[in-house]
Amino acid sequence: xxKQREEWLRDIDARQRNVVFPDTVENEGRFWRNIKSGKLTxxxxxxxxxxFLIPLGVFFSDAAxxxxxxxxxxxxxxxxxxxxxxxxxxxxxxLLSLVLRSRARVALRRSNSRNMHNHKSTF
Numbered sequence: 001x002x003k004q005r006e007e008w009l010r011d012i013d014a015r016q017r018n019v020v021f022p023d024t025v026e027n028e029g030r031f032w033r034n035i036k037s038g039k040l041t042x043x044x045x046x047x048x049x050x051x052f053l054i055p056l057g058v059f060f061s062d063a064a065x066x067x068x069x070x071x072x073x074x075x076x077x078x079x080x081x082x083x084x085x086x087x088x089x090x091x092x093x094x095l096l097s098l099v100l101r102s103r104a105r106v107a108l109r110r111s112n113s114r115n116m117h118n119h120k121s122t123f
Contacts, residue, residue, distance in 0.1 A: 015027065015030075035048070059086060062086070063082040063083055063086065064082070066081050066082040067079070067081070067082035
């Protein structure tokens with residue numbers, strides 16, 4: 001019983017380490033796999049919900065403030081004043097994400113092809 005507890009504590013400690021690069025990648029990969037497979041506890045669901053609701057609240061409160069203080073003008077002008085800077089920001093981050101995603105895929109393809117080539121040559 002004591003041995004199982006020690007093993008469990010070591011496992012928890014290893015999963016909570018986010019000091020070096022491979023550990024952070026492993027923890028993030030486990031997080032996304034759990035989301036994809038549906039292995040979500042109520043705590044995780046609450047955390048993910050807050051993860052999305054807090055930025056959404058900041059976004060809408062800022063947009064509402066800008067919309068109110070945009071002064072007079074057409075509805076379109078007030079909407080541009082409220083959401084324009086956010087739209088540009090989201091567009092830039094979206095483009096950056098797409099570029100990083102494509103670069104990661106290319107790097108993985110190259111790495112996999114090198115590994116396959118090295119693996120075949122060892123036989």
